[in-house]
Structure formats: structure tokens, C-alpha cells
Amino acid sequence: MRKEAIHHRSTDHFAYAYDSETLHLRLQTKKNDVDHVELLFGDPYEWHDGAWQFQTMPMRKTGSDGLFDYWLAEVKPPYRRLRYGFVLRAGGEKLVYTEKGFYHEAPSDDTAYYFCFPFLHRVDLFQAPDWVKDTVWYQIFPERFANGNPAISPKGARPWGSEDPTPTSFFGGDLQGIIDHLDYLADLGITGIYLTPIFRAPSNHKYDTADYFEIDPHFGDKETLKTLVKRCHEKGIRVMLDAVFNHCGYEFGPFQDVLKNGAASRYKDWFHIREFPLQTEPRPNYDTFAFVPQMPKLNTAHPEVKRYLLDVATYWIREFDIDGWRLDVANEIDHQFWREFRQAVKALKPDVYILGEIWHDAMPWLRGDQFDAVMNYQLADAALRFFAKEDMSASEFADRLMHVLHSYPKQVNEAAFNLLGSHDTPRLLTVCGGDVRKVKLLFLFQLTFTGSPCIYYGDEIGMTGGNDPECRKCMVWDPEKQNKELYEHVKQLIALRKQYRALRRGDVAFLAADDEVNHLVYAKTDGNETVMIIINRSNEAAEIPMPIDARGKWLVNLLTG
Amino acid sequence: MRKEAIHHRSTDHFAYAYDSETLHLRLQTKKNDVDHVELLFGDPYEWHDGAWQFQTMPMRKTGSDGLFDYWLAEVKPPYRRLRYGFVLRAGGEKLVYTEKGFYHEAPSDDTAYYFCFPFLHRVDLFQAPDWVKDTVWYQIFPERFANGNPAISPKGARPWGSEDPTPTSFFGGDLQGIIDHLDYLADLGITGIYLTPIFRAPSNHKYDTADYFEIDPHFGDKETLKTLVKRCHEKGIRVMLDAVFNHCGYEFGPFQDVLKNGAASRYKDWFHIREFPLQTEPRPNYDTFAFVPQMPKLNTAHPEVKRYLLDVATYWIREFDIDGWRLDVANEIDHQFWREFRQAVKALKPDVYILGEIWHDAMPWLRGDQFDAVMNYQLADAALRFFAKEDMSASEFADRLMHVLHSYPKQVNEAAFNLLGSHDTPRLLTVCGGDVRKVKLLFLFQLTFTGSPCIYYGDEIGMTGGNDPECRKCMVWDPEKQNKELYEHVKQLIALRKQYRALRRGDVAFLAADDEVNHLVYAKTDGNETVMIIINRSNEAAEIPMPIDARGKWLVNLLTG
Structure with missing residues (x-):
């Protein structure tokens, strides 16, 4: 071995710990190198006649990637304590793997x-939170989703959809526009919306916050937000806002104070300033x-800044009952801050x-101790390469996904925020070179995979656009210009996901990844219910064998009924 | 590759991050498989003409174990941000290793x-704390170090050293006894003492605390402790106490209340009780x-318990100015508790x-976010196997140490608490089968290695004893019964450690590990000062080549002058 x-x-x-009773122990071995692995385990304080008392159980291979096999054992230790090792077998060879290295026999x-x-x-x-496993998200860039209240649109806002956006243009989208279209989202099957920032800020994207305690007046006011959250909750839709805590905007009061008063400002330590005067x-x-001067980095280790931002974080939950915070540039903020954020x-x-x-x-x-999930761009990247760009084969795609899944605890994967695109990436249909069939496969994959899927507004009706600002066009509301077939495909997939627990919460296993025919088969299993997902990525019809023994099983084609 | x-x-x-400016990036490769590794790195936001701007620097091999080579690069990123990969070369082969896998050329x-x-x-x-790198610790089991105040000895205490200890016997050791012998410790060169628990508890070891806010009356009172700390500080000796927070003793007030009042006790949630009545x-x-009924586990996630124990932790620092807490059974307490402990x-x-x-x-x-160090039993185990039990060869020993060192950040190793034995293990001389030469080599190794070394009371004068209670005999104060030669050896090594910064703070490198002759050579280097440690573990004199080019270098034999 x-x-x-x-x-x-x-x-x-x-x-x-997977839950309050169960430990997961995983082992990595070279791919196809080991025949059989057992977990050897026991309570550390169970001794008899000078020998530690242990038992063994077989481990299950949960997947492989290009280099490794991964093995899992689940144990419920009665006293919640465990010492353990691994017994590996290949051919006639046996190894006992411990913290102190390899042995031929298990020392006791x-x-x-x-x-x-x-x-x-x-x-x-x-x-x-348990509910995210059942949630289908919809990401909204409020300035571009719908203009529900033209009276508050910015001066000079362009007529809706009249032209492609520039980095600085406005079209008047607002919170009322979202409220007005909740039926659309409910019809699609959406159960969570994620709004990019809505607090007062000069830009159209509002990642340059001027005031964390005010709704941007072009988006509405606090009453509008209250109404939005209330209407959403009535429809079973949760609401997540965007917290931009890594940096503020140039207009943020404390930064303006530093600009004005320099080293004498009482806010000078709220930022990371190398020298005065600022330039x-x-x-x-x-x-x-x-290197964006309009976005000064906040000193999140400073007690006042911390207090201020934690007040922001709790204020919008307490007063508006929001259900989630998406944290912008989260990894450039210190861990200590996030630990206190979670507690608060x-x-x-x-x-x-x-x-x-x-x-x-x-x-x-x-x-x-910190986050419940991150935006799963690792999954998005692999999916786009396999389905859209076609520079990754079926087996490479399966390997990559298995690699990512096995690099996190199982419950992390179950709560992962599985997006395919966002306001920071080109549109799906554009990445797919205009091929709607590929977009359909991408949605099929996303909505059957493990995690909490999120659809970027307009992707479900075939909107196009390259990188920012092109991916931030006005939502198309003219039914004639919407791809209704794509919409119905997405709607059906969401409905299936809701109907079958296995799709939402089942364990995933790759059963076939064929680089010749160019197909992929995976299964989601929950109890004795299994959903098989069979994907033909080639341009031609193909006969794909079902890699299971179907005898005695009840088979239904979920797409055709 | x-x-x-x-x-x-x-x-x-x-x-x-090694310090507030420097990042350490390490890579593991198969032993002797890769010729040359470079770090490829840059600021993520440095772009030019659509290409990410990166540079490269060679990585240094810092050591190997039985399976792997380990490589290190140190970088000071000007904006404190870094993206990086690794360029590996072997023969004519080149690989670029990234988070997304292997490439032939670095993508930009x-x-x-x-x-x-x-x-x-x-x-x-x-x-x-920086000071621990310069500290030589001495662990004291107070009941057995010295009886300085016979008036407070427990009833029925045996005359000092009159017999071997039993699990329940007392000999009257106390805090005054420690104060009385500080000159002894200072002469040896000790700069830190670690006392096993001193709070009120019925046992001789006092790991069954009855009152966390009182000194055990057989050990002294709060004034005695104040005097002890003051006298220690005057002599440049720091004081560390033992916090037993995983469990309390049977006599602990809240547990007694639960025993008495059962499910009606206001303290019932301070513990992990499966059913009433307690049995x-x-x-x-x-x-x-x-499974010790006298040591009920505390529910350290309960807010009142947490508050109580954090009050204990801060009380003895605030009122008595102690310098450290050793945390008993630390890994069986929740991480969340330890994070708050550290903050407090x-x-x-x-x-x-x-x-x-x-x-x-x-x-x-x-x-x-939690500890500064742990008791380095991994190092102790390897050292005892190589020097004492001789069931590990020189190369296995070097491999094992390199493995342990490379499994932690560098600054963790620099602050590690390097003990060879404690109140929980057999005495050094006993493990060495009575061979004082081996004990000398063990001290030589311990006092020249990276970390904060700790001597268990009496090992420096050749005390003997197997596992608890034998390893807890009364300290031998009769000069005739002390091994003075061993004492002088330890004293000389401590003096050398103090004299040569390289011994305290230098980087360690293994230069030779010869399983034939049975010798080991390692070096500690600080700037242009290098101390070579040459160890012959065989029973015969041996010619050991110095594995360096000594031309133009000033050589001194530190043991003989």
C-alpha cells in the first residue's frame, strides 16, 4: 500500500461531529490501492487486564477523485469520547495506521x-440552519430587478432596459419592484431571496456603504423593507441581505471625518492608514x-468598529426579521471578528x-465557530468547465466534485451555497455560447446536487451578458423576450427538488462518468428512495446503461412522469 | 513526481502568519522525489494587460521524515494579501501545483x-508569550516537594521520605516548602515553576477540587501563595498553576447540592447527568x-459554569499575579470555553x-484562539523510545521529531512545553533502567531542543519510581542521596542554554542520524551562530564526523570549554 x-x-x-451523537471519521488512500478498511475504536478509559478494549467496524468508500479513495465510518460513542485507528488491507498485506505511524498489528x-x-x-x-437544505435561492441585484416606485428613482435614471448598463448607470430598480414580483418568484418555486446591498451608497451596486443604518433612498425606506420581508415570509420565502464589513464607502461618516481631520480624527484607528495626509x-x-480608493478597509479588530458593525448586524435582524447575512469579501476580515459576529x-x-x-x-x-456556508464558486467553476466551456471531461468533473466534497465535513456540503453565477461573473447563457441546452443541463445539475442552490435573477429566462457591468442588465419582464421553455424547465426541476427528499437531502454518489460517450450518472439516495440523474452532454442521442440492478425496483422517469 | x-x-x-508581517507557506512532497520547489506568488489585485502579476522564490527544504520532504517559503506581502502556488521540478519534469490541481504551466x-x-x-x-522560549521549567507536585510548615500537615502524614507513597498517603509537602528551596531552583537555573493543583481538595494530588477559590489548608493560605509568587518573581522565576476545569471533586459545593437535592437542585445543569437519582x-x-465517580465532569457550556470558572481563572491572576495556567484534561473541554478563557x-x-x-x-x-502550547508528550514519547527504551533507531527518532515539528506552525514549536516526564509517567531514571548515562543524554536532548523545557522535580538528582504513585515520592534533600553529578550536568546544560541564544531560539536541523554507529547530530542555528549537538547513543566511544565544512569557522566545545 x-x-x-x-x-x-x-x-x-x-x-x-456530524450531530450531537455521531462522529464521522474519514480516511484517504491512494486510488484503487486498498481493498478494505476498518475503523478500530473504543473509549479511551475502557481497559481490561492491562489491555485497551477496542472494536472494529468496516469503513465505506464514499467516493474517489483522480488520486485518492475516501473512506467513512460513522460512530456513536456512548461516552462521547473516542480513540481510533485504521486497519487497511490490500491483497495479503495488512497495515494498522495510527497517530504515531504504521504498525503490523494493533497495539493495545x-x-x-x-x-x-x-x-x-x-x-x-x-x-x-436546517431550512437551507430545503431552500432554493434567487439572487437579486436590486437596481436592476424591477422599478416599483419611479418617484424615488435616481435623477437621470435610464428607462428600464433601454440600454446596456455601464459601471455607473442607473435604471431605478427598487424594493417595491421586488415586492411587486413576488408572485413571479413564488410561481418559479423560490423559497429564499438574496439581495445585494441595499444600504445608502452612491454607486448602483452599493458595495460602497455610506450609512449602514439606512436603506438607500432610491431603493425605498425602512417601511418598504418591512413590507418586503413580511410579504416574503407570508409566501414562505426567506430574505438574506448583504453585509459589506470588509470596507466602507468613501462617503461613510467616520472616513469623511478622517479625511477632514487627519491624524486628529477620533476615527483614525477605524481604518488601516499608513500615513497622513491621506492620498x-x-x-x-x-x-x-x-486598490480601490473609494472602498477604505475597516479595522475590524478595533473595539469601536466591532461594536458598530455588530450593532448593524443585529439591528437588521431584530428590527426587520431578516433570515440571513451574506458577508462580502468575508475572508479578508479577521476570524476573531467573525466569531463574535456569529455569537451576536x-x-x-x-x-x-x-x-x-x-x-x-x-x-x-x-x-x-464562524460561517454556516460559503458561496460555492469551486462547484460553479467545475460545472461551467464541464457543461459550458467543455474543457473538462465527465470523469474530471466527477473527480473534481468528489475532491471538493471530501475536503469538507458532510454537513458543510449540505448547507453550501451552490451558485452557478452572480453579479460578479458572466451570465450562464453567455458562458454557454448561447446554447440553451447547456444552460438546461447546468440547472439540472445544480438543482439535483447536494447544497442550497441559488439562481441569479434572469438566468432562468435566458438573459445574457459578459462580466460586470454586462451581467447586471435590467430584468426582462416582457414575456415575449423571456425564454419560457427554459423557465418551465427550471420550474419543473425546483418542483421535483421539493417533491423528492432524496434530491434535497440525499447522499450523492457518482455511478458513471464516461469520457467517450460524454455522459455522467449520479444518484441521490435518502433511505430507500434513490433519484438517478443521467446526463448526456454530447450532441447526439446516446444509450446510457443504468449502472444499477433495477430488478424488483419501481422506476419512474421524473422528467416525463 | x-x-x-x-x-x-x-x-x-x-x-x-509567523509574525505580523511574515507568512510561512509549506509544501509536503514524497521524500527524495522532488529536486527543486519554488513558491509562485503575488497580490491578488495586481494585474497588467489582463494577466495576473506574480513572482517566484525558491523554497528551502527544512526537513524530512520517513515518507516526506518539507519545504518552506517566507514571504512579507506588502498589502498583507497573497495568492500562491508551487512550481516543482524533478529531472526534466515540471509541475505547477495549485488549489485546483496540477498544471504544466502557471495560469495567469x-x-x-x-x-x-x-x-x-x-x-x-x-x-x-515570548518569555517561554527563554524559560526552563520545573514541575512540582506540592505534597511531595518539601514540608516547610509541619503545623499544617495533614493528620497522619508520614515522616518525610520514610516510605514509598500510596495513592492515598500524605507527607506534608506545602507551599512554604517550595519557598524554602527557591535557592536550590535558582542554583539549578530554573526560571519557571509549574505546580500541580493547590486548591482545596481531599486527595494528595488535588485534581478533585472542592473549592477553586481556596488554597488547600495543608498547603498554606493565600498569604503563603502571595509570598511564593513574590519571592519567585524577585528571583526571575515565573509561576504557573494547574486549572482543573474538566471536572470538579466530589466535595465541590454545587455537586454536593445536586447529590442532596437531585433534579430540584439549581446546579443540576452544571453537570452532565443522565438520570436521577445519581448513582x-x-x-x-x-x-x-x-469513569471516576469522585470527578464529576463540569458542563462548561453552561453560562453559570463558564462565568464561575472564568472568575477562577482571572481571580488568581489578578490577585496573585501568576504567570501561567496549565489546563488539566484540556481537550475534553469545549473549544468555545477555551476561546472565552483566552480572551478573559x-x-x-x-x-x-x-x-x-x-x-x-x-x-x-x-x-x-485557544492555547499557547500543549504538553509535548509526542516529543517525550519519541525521546524515551530512542534514548531510554532503545526501541527506536536514530533515524526513526529524527524522522519522528521532524514529523511532529512539521505538523505545527513554527512558532507553536518554539513555545511547546517540552517535558520528558511528569506526575503521570514513570521517572526518567526508572525508564532508563537505572542507566544514568541515558538520563544525561535525555537532558542533553531536551535542553538543546526547540521549545520550553520542563524538568520534573527530582529527575535532576536521579530519583526513581514507576507509574503513579511511585513517581510521586518525596523529594530527596539529603545531599548524600542526591546524584550530584547528574545535577551538575543538568545545571551546566541549563547554563549553556541561557548563554547561547541559538540553543533557546535557533532553528533546528538534523545533520546525521546513523543507525549503524548509533549516533545523532543536529544543529541549532541563530544568525551566524550554530551549536552542534553530537550524540553517541552506543555503549562505545565512536568517531563521529562533523557533517559541516568547518573551514574558516571558530569551533568551541561547549561542554569542556
Whole structure:
């Protein structure tokens, strides 16, 4: 057996509490290198005649990627404590893998050899809100979704949809516009909306907050937001807002004070200022988001800033009953801040959803003390490469997904925010080169996979556009210009997801990934219900064998009935 | 190159801030498989003509174990943000390793391929107190160190050293006894003492606390402790106490209240009780330490318990100015408790040392938000196997140490609490089968290695004893019965450690590990000063080549002058 591929560490995706009774222990081995793995385990304090008392159970292979097989054991230790190791077999060979290395036989004179899960504490559990597993999200860029109240539109706002947006143009979209179209969302099957920022800010995207305690007057007022949340809740739709805490806007009061008073400002330590006086050229001499002078980075370790932002976070929950916070540029803010953020918002509303914008591997934020989920751009990237750009084969796609899934605890995957595109990426149909069939496959994949899927406004009716600002066009409300067939496809998939628990909450397994025919088969299983997803990505009809023994099983084609 | 051995993840020992300016990035590759590794890195927001701007720097091999080579790069990113990958070369082969897998050439059209260290925040730094790197600790089991005040000895206490201890016997050791022998410790060179518990408790070891706010009356009173700390500080000796927060003793007031009032007790949720009435046989029906009914486990997630224990933790710092807390059974308490513990004690005394008792891999507690160090039993285990039990070869020993060192961030190793034995393990001389030469080598290793070394009382004079209670004999004060030669050896090593910064703070490198001759050579380097440690573990004199080019260098034999 290839020892350098065998890996486990008693933390993160390898060893975690899945719920308040169950531990998950995972092992990685070289792909196709090991025949059989057992978990060897016991309570550390169970001894008899000078020998530690352990038992064994077989581990189950939950998937593979290009390099590795992954094995899982689920244990409910009666005293919530565990010491454990792994017994690996290949051919006639046997290895016992422990924290202290490899042995031929399992030592029992000491538990110190073994891996340790010291105690299962409920308070340390990673627990995302249960409802997100059943939610289908819809992301709205409010300035471009619908203009419900032209009286508050910005001066010079263009007529709705009259032209393509520029980085600075306005079209008058607002909160009333969203309220007016909730029936549309309900018809599609949406159960959660995520709004990009709505607080007072000069730009059209509002990621440059001027006042965290005010609704942007071009979007409405606090009463409008209250109405929006109330109407949504009546329809079973949850509401998530966007918290831009990494940086503020140039117009934010405390930053203006520093601009005016320099080193004498009482707010000077609210920011990361390298020298006075402040200057913006050639590069700002204060930390910013990227190198954007209009977005000064906040010093989130400063007690006053922390207090201020936590007040913001709790205010909109307490007063407006919102259900989630999406956290902009979340990974550039300190972990300590996010720990206090979680404590503050969960104390107020235990099932609020905390979603971080992180494009990369996000393990350090998903250990139970910070976020419930991150925006799953890793999944989006792979899906777009396989379905849209076709620069990834079926087997590479399956490998990549298995790699990502096995790099997190299972319950992290179950709450992941599975988007395919956003206000920061080109539109699906555009990435697909205009091929609606590919868009349909993307939605099929997204809406049958593990996680909490999110549709970017307009993708369901075939809107187009490249990178920002093109992906932020006005929502098309003229039925003639909407792709109704695509809409009905998405609506059907959402309905199936609601109907079949296996689609929402089942375990996923890849059954076939064929690079010749160009097809992919995976299954979602919940109890004795299995939904098979069979995807033909080629341009031709294909006979795809069902990689299961169907004898004695009741088979239904869910798409055709 | 063996891809399944190449590993990096942007967290823990692989990617961390070493100080407020410097990031450490580490890579693991199969041993002797890769010739050359470069870090490819840049600020994520530096773009030119549509291409991400990156640079490269060579990585340095910092060590190897039985399976892997480990590579390190140190970077000071000007804007504290980093995206990075690795360029590996072997023979004519080249691989670029990124978060998304392997490439032949480094992609520059997107930073999303790369690993991400989003932002270096000082508040998230793992920062142990600087002084521990210069400290030589001495662990005292107060009941057995010295009887300074016979008037307060327990009734029936045996005359000092008159017999071997039993699990329940008393000999009258107390705090005054420690005060009386501070000159002894100062002569040896000790700069920190760690006392096992001193709070009121019925047992001789006092791990069954009855009152966390009182000194055990057989040990002294609060005035005695104040005097002890004051005298220690005058001599440059720091004082660490033992916090037993995982469980209390049977006599602890709140537990007595539950015993008395059952489910009606206002303290019933302070514990983990499975059913009422409480019973202790055949096993307690409440959670305990191990299965010991006298040690009921505390519910450290309960707000009142948390408040109570944090009050204890701060009380002894605030009122008595202690310098550290050693945390008993630390890994069986929830992480959330320890995060709040750190906040509370560091707010009061920023350079207090937080030391957890963890015998296993302890990464989850050493991420900057919980402990400064753990008791390094992993190092002790390897050292005893190589030097004492001789069931580990020189190369296995070097491999094992390199494995442990490379499983933690560098600054974690620098603050590790390097013990060789304690009140929970057999005495060094006993493990060495009575061979004082081996004990000398163990001390040589311990006092020249990276970390904060700790001597268990009496080991420096050759005391003997197997497992508890034998390892808790009365300290031998009769000079005739002390091994003075061993004492002088330890004293000389401590003096050398103080004299040479390289010994305290230098980087460690293994230069030779010879299983034939049975010798080991390692070096500690600080700037242009290097101390070579050359160890012959065989029973015969040996010629050991110095594995360096000594030309033009000034060489001194530190042991002989």
C-alpha cells in the first residue's frame, strides 16, 4: 500500500461531529490501492487486564477523485469520547495506521498510539440552519430587478432596459419592484431571496456603504423593507441581505471625518492608514478593498468598529426579521471578528444563515465557530468547465466534485451555497455560447446536487451578458423576450427538488462518468428512495446503461412522469 | 513526481502568519522525489494587460521524515494579501501545483486557480508569550516537594521520605516548602515553576477540587501563595498553576447540592447527568473524568459554569499575579470555553502562558484562539523510545521529531512545553533502567531542543519510581542521596542554554542520524551562530564526523570549554 497517500488528521474534514451523537471519521488512500478498511475504536478509559478494549467496524468508500479513495465510518460513542485507528488491507498485506505511524498489528498497551477525538461537545458542532437544505435561492441585484416606485428613482435614471448598463448607470430598480414580483418568484418555486446591498451608497451596486443604518433612498425606506420581508415570509420565502464589513464607502461618516481631520480624527484607528495626509494616487496610502480608493478597509479588530458593525448586524435582524447575512469579501476580515459576529447574530436568531463570500478553499471559516456556508464558486467553476466551456471531461468533473466534497465535513456540503453565477461573473447563457441546452443541463445539475442552490435573477429566462457591468442588465419582464421553455424547465426541476427528499437531502454518489460517450450518472439516495440523474452532454442521442440492478425496483422517469 | 504525496492546504501548519508581517507557506512532497520547489506568488489585485502579476522564490527544504520532504517559503506581502502556488521540478519534469490541481504551466488569466492567504491580521496571529522560549521549567507536585510548615500537615502524614507513597498517603509537602528551596531552583537555573493543583481538595494530588477559590489548608493560605509568587518573581522565576476545569471533586459545593437535592437542585445543569437519582455503581450515571465517580465532569457550556470558572481563572491572576495556567484534561473541554478563557485571561495579563494538557496531536487548540502550547508528550514519547527504551533507531527518532515539528506552525514549536516526564509517567531514571548515562543524554536532548523545557522535580538528582504513585515520592534533600553529578550536568546544560541564544531560539536541523554507529547530530542555528549537538547513543566511544565544512569557522566545545 502506498503509505505516502494514506492520510488522516483528527480535525476538519477527517474527524468531526456530524450531530450531537455521531462522529464521522474519514480516511484517504491512494486510488484503487486498498481493498478494505476498518475503523478500530473504543473509549479511551475502557481497559481490561492491562489491555485497551477496542472494536472494529468496516469503513465505506464514499467516493474517489483522480488520486485518492475516501473512506467513512460513522460512530456513536456512548461516552462521547473516542480513540481510533485504521486497519487497511490490500491483497495479503495488512497495515494498522495510527497517530504515531504504521504498525503490523494493533497495539493495545497504550491508547496514546491512536488518533483522538477527545469529547463530542454540542456547542462545538458545525450546525447550519436546517431550512437551507430545503431552500432554493434567487439572487437579486436590486437596481436592476424591477422599478416599483419611479418617484424615488435616481435623477437621470435610464428607462428600464433601454440600454446596456455601464459601471455607473442607473435604471431605478427598487424594493417595491421586488415586492411587486413576488408572485413571479413564488410561481418559479423560490423559497429564499438574496439581495445585494441595499444600504445608502452612491454607486448602483452599493458595495460602497455610506450609512449602514439606512436603506438607500432610491431603493425605498425602512417601511418598504418591512413590507418586503413580511410579504416574503407570508409566501414562505426567506430574505438574506448583504453585509459589506470588509470596507466602507468613501462617503461613510467616520472616513469623511478622517479625511477632514487627519491624524486628529477620533476615527483614525477605524481604518488601516499608513500615513497622513491621506492620498489616493498613485495608490491609496490606506488599505482598501483591492486598490480601490473609494472602498477604505475597516479595522475590524478595533473595539469601536466591532461594536458598530455588530450593532448593524443585529439591528437588521431584530428590527426587520431578516433570515440571513451574506458577508462580502468575508475572508479578508479577521476570524476573531467573525466569531463574535456569529455569537451576536445567533443569540438573536439561532437559525439565521451566515454565508461568507469566499471563492477559495474555506475550511478555516467552516469549523463551526464562524460561517454556516460559503458561496460555492469551486462547484460553479467545475460545472461551467464541464457543461459550458467543455474543457473538462465527465470523469474530471466527477473527480473534481468528489475532491471538493471530501475536503469538507458532510454537513458543510449540505448547507453550501451552490451558485452557478452572480453579479460578479458572466451570465450562464453567455458562458454557454448561447446554447440553451447547456444552460438546461447546468440547472439540472445544480438543482439535483447536494447544497442550497441559488439562481441569479434572469438566468432562468435566458438573459445574457459578459462580466460586470454586462451581467447586471435590467430584468426582462416582457414575456415575449423571456425564454419560457427554459423557465418551465427550471420550474419543473425546483418542483421535483421539493417533491423528492432524496434530491434535497440525499447522499450523492457518482455511478458513471464516461469520457467517450460524454455522459455522467449520479444518484441521490435518502433511505430507500434513490433519484438517478443521467446526463448526456454530447450532441447526439446516446444509450446510457443504468449502472444499477433495477430488478424488483419501481422506476419512474421524473422528467416525463 | 508522486502527485499523491504532494500536499498543501491554506491553513494550520501549511499556511500561517509567523509574525505580523511574515507568512510561512509549506509544501509536503514524497521524500527524495522532488529536486527543486519554488513558491509562485503575488497580490491578488495586481494585474497588467489582463494577466495576473506574480513572482517566484525558491523554497528551502527544512526537513524530512520517513515518507516526506518539507519545504518552506517566507514571504512579507506588502498589502498583507497573497495568492500562491508551487512550481516543482524533478529531472526534466515540471509541475505547477495549485488549489485546483496540477498544471504544466502557471495560469495567469485568473487568481482563482491559486491558493489563497486572504489577509494577514495581527489579531488572528498565534502568539505565545515570548518569555517561554527563554524559560526552563520545573514541575512540582506540592505534597511531595518539601514540608516547610509541619503545623499544617495533614493528620497522619508520614515522616518525610520514610516510605514509598500510596495513592492515598500524605507527607506534608506545602507551599512554604517550595519557598524554602527557591535557592536550590535558582542554583539549578530554573526560571519557571509549574505546580500541580493547590486548591482545596481531599486527595494528595488535588485534581478533585472542592473549592477553586481556596488554597488547600495543608498547603498554606493565600498569604503563603502571595509570598511564593513574590519571592519567585524577585528571583526571575515565573509561576504557573494547574486549572482543573474538566471536572470538579466530589466535595465541590454545587455537586454536593445536586447529590442532596437531585433534579430540584439549581446546579443540576452544571453537570452532565443522565438520570436521577445519581448513582456511582456499577458506573456513574453522570459524566466524569474517565469513569471516576469522585470527578464529576463540569458542563462548561453552561453560562453559570463558564462565568464561575472564568472568575477562577482571572481571580488568581489578578490577585496573585501568576504567570501561567496549565489546563488539566484540556481537550475534553469545549473549544468555545477555551476561546472565552483566552480572551478573559489575556485581557488581564497579555503575556500569561496558556498550556493545555493534550497527549495527542493538538492542532485544533493551537490556531491562535485557544492555547499557547500543549504538553509535548509526542516529543517525550519519541525521546524515551530512542534514548531510554532503545526501541527506536536514530533515524526513526529524527524522522519522528521532524514529523511532529512539521505538523505545527513554527512558532507553536518554539513555545511547546517540552517535558520528558511528569506526575503521570514513570521517572526518567526508572525508564532508563537505572542507566544514568541515558538520563544525561535525555537532558542533553531536551535542553538543546526547540521549545520550553520542563524538568520534573527530582529527575535532576536521579530519583526513581514507576507509574503513579511511585513517581510521586518525596523529594530527596539529603545531599548524600542526591546524584550530584547528574545535577551538575543538568545545571551546566541549563547554563549553556541561557548563554547561547541559538540553543533557546535557533532553528533546528538534523545533520546525521546513523543507525549503524548509533549516533545523532543536529544543529541549532541563530544568525551566524550554530551549536552542534553530537550524540553517541552506543555503549562505545565512536568517531563521529562533523557533517559541516568547518573551514574558516571558530569551533568551541561547549561542554569542556
